[in-house]
Amino acid sequence: MSEKKLISSVKEDYKAIIRQCFTNYLIKNGYRKTPERYAILDQIYAQKGHFDVESLHNFMKENYRVSRATIYNTLELLLDCNLIAKHQFSSSNTKYEKTFNNGHHHLICSNCGCVKEFSDESIKRIIQHKPLRGFEISHYSLYIYGLCAKCAKTMEKSSTAILNDK
């Protein structure tokens, strides 16, 4: 099998696992297995990064028509079965992202609110191997607050300007 083929078949397996998780959850809780719900799940797992309801709704429009109400409702289900996570990076800004196979951390700028992701294998390993009194981790998120490079630079400039004014 060529490498490209192998990668695409791994992707297909992974998609099947996620769909199976969702199916188990829907059955267990007596929810209907509607094609809209699976279309939303597929869309979320096909895209990268953080999204909000509005951007997901816009992406969906291109391939599959679903109402905002269905999106809200499905996001609640996906949160409940831990296939997505909800982030409140700032008070006005609710974002979601997939959780499965998506271990990364967030750098949040306290000044402009931008969010950058980074991955660090050593942090991941520490968390995975930490004995947590029998607690089983499904996913986690780590927020690191500070100033992004751009804001830090702007602030540095304005503080030297103030100094020079004196």
Ligand SMILES: [Zn+2]
């Ligand atoms: Zn910033």
Ligand SMILES: [Zn+2]
């Ligand atoms: Zn993220």
